Amino acid sequence: MKPAPFEYHAPATLGEALRLLSEAGDDGKLLAGGQSLVPLLNMRVLRPSALIDLNGVPELRVVKTSDGNGLSLGAMVRQRTLERDPLIRERVPLLSEAAALIGHMQIRTRGTLGGSLVHADPAAELPAAVTALSARLTVRGPSGVRTLSSEEFFIGPLTTALAPGEVLVDVLFPPLPPGTGWAFVELTRRHGDFAIVGAAALAHLDGAGRVDFASMALCGTGGTPYASPWLGDVLHGERPRAELIQEVGRRLSESVEPDGDIHASAGYRRKVAGVIGTRALALALDRAQGPHRAEVA
Amino acid sequence: MSSRHRIVLAVNDVTVEREVESRLLLADFLREELELRGTHVGCEHGVCGACTVLVDGQPVRSCLMFAVQAAGTRIMTVEGLTRGDELHPLQEAFWEAHALQCGFCTPGILMTIYHLLQEGAGLEDEGEIRRALSGNLCRCTGYQNIVDAVRIASRHNDAVKMAGEGC
Numbered sequence: 001m002k003p004a005p006f007e008y009h010a011p012a013t014l015g016e017a018l019r020l021l022s023e024a025g026d027d028g029k030l031l032a033g034g035q036s037l038v039p040l041l042n043m044r045v046l047r048p049s050a051l052i053d054l055n056g057v058p059e060l061r062v063v064k065t066s067d068g069n070g071l072s073l074g075a076m077v078r079q080r081t082l083e084r085d086p087l088i089r090e091r092v093p094l095l096s097e098a099a100a101l102i103g104h105m106q107i108r109t110r111g112t113l114g115g116s117l118v119h120a121d122p123a124a125e126l127p128a129a130v131t132a133l134s135a136r137l138t139v140r141g142p143s144g145v146r147t148l149s150s151e152e153f154f155i156g157p158l159t160t161a162l163a164p165g166e167v168l169v170d171v172l173f174p175p176l177p178p179g180t181g182w183a184f185v186e187l188t189r190r191h192g193d194f195a196i197v198g199a200a201a202l203a204h205l206d207g208a209g210r211v212d213f214a215s216m217a218l219c220g221t222g223g224t225p226y227a228s229p230w231l232g233d234v235l236h237g238e239r240p241r242a243e244l245i246q247e248v249g250r251r252l253s254e255s256v257e258p259d260g261d262i263h264a265s266a267g268y269r270r271k272v273a274g275v276i277g278t279r280a281l282a283l284a285l286d287r288a289q290g291p292h293r294a295e296v297a
Numbered sequence: 298m299s300s301r302h303r304i305v306l307a308v309n310d311v312t313v314e315r316e317v318e319s320r321l322l323l324a325d326f327l328r329e330e331l332e333l334r335g336t337h338v339g340c341e342h343g344v345c346g347a348c349t350v351l352v353d354g355q356p357v358r359s360c361l362m363f364a365v366q367a368a369g370t371r372i373m374t375v376e377g378l379t380r381g382d383e384l385h386p387l388q389e390a391f392w393e394a395h396a397l398q399c400g401f402c403t404p405g406i407l408m409t410i411y412h413l414l415q416e417g418a419g420l421e422d423e424g425e426i427r428r429a430l431s432g433n434l435c436r437c438t439g440y441q442n443i444v445d446a447v448r449i450a451s452r453h454n455d456a457v458k459m460a461g462e463g464c
Binding site for chain 1: 299300302318319320322325341342343346349355356357358360361362363365366409427428429431432
């Protein structure tokens, strides 16, 4: 269980990293937090000839406000920072709540936002969270910069739209209306395990206590996060009621197309998608603050 | 081809300088190059937690980091807890509660709990303690005595902090 030999590069700037990546060609791999990549190297599932370590690139660690109350997070921001940074907790509490469920503390101290997104594990929390948050992902490569939505970025299990030579640089979280409620809820067999199903939810109520914004994405129910595109049609203009939330749960179970694996059968995941989605939505509605605070059973 | 790199870092307050192969894991560097064999290597893919050490004060899996990445950092291993022959109060608590049997997982647990106590985490509640221990597997004890030891150590946290100063 030792990695095969490789050349190690530690660029100090993004430009240098891009140059090294393009020089390494197909055999080069970017190293972020290493919490998914290094196990694969240790088991020799992967044998890249060169590793380009992004840990020494300060511009990838930037946390800055953007677009008024929005937030831009560098791809190398650690998951432990997502969990604890006061500004991140204030602006995108959904992201903090999701990050706190990743692996264990000793994983989150190294693991990064960008590393998790690029790895694109179907059971991972952060891809679902950025999907629910309608985040924009900035990637830079030999042919310039492009910005992708999460639906464009995640194209399959462990597969993203990143082209050879491209690097995920930062993730832009648009501002949420004040008082937006949030929740990340997941089912795991043991604390710190990958989720069997996880749900990220956001909800906002208008002055009359009716839902005027809602968003939800699930992980563990397919190759990419499930973005529940019909959610607004069900909830908009409605006061939160238990029957309405149950209806969302039923539709989630009907809509997702999970595969079965050693952890859970497809049928079980389908059932749990409804249950966990319901819990996340109920909590997000409960946390949505407005003149008419939601009363949800 | 595996590139070689000269690294300088501080391990348990001692500056060390070595040339390492790029693929050498930090855990193996500590054990083989520095002969600090208190850091245990269990699963080698980040699951068991036996190899947990502090890198710049943060608990990390030393099996998921390369030695070359530790250049310029300050590392603390379980050997850094003791003062000569004197056990750290956290280790005393493990002794008192009989919190280890084979001892393989113990170094990783000590480094994790040491970090949390240094941060001022109050580990009194059983659920809280079990969550704190969730990233470290133990196959002997059934955890109960470890939970007890952590509670004892937490109650003596002021003493633990005092002894930890300067680490």
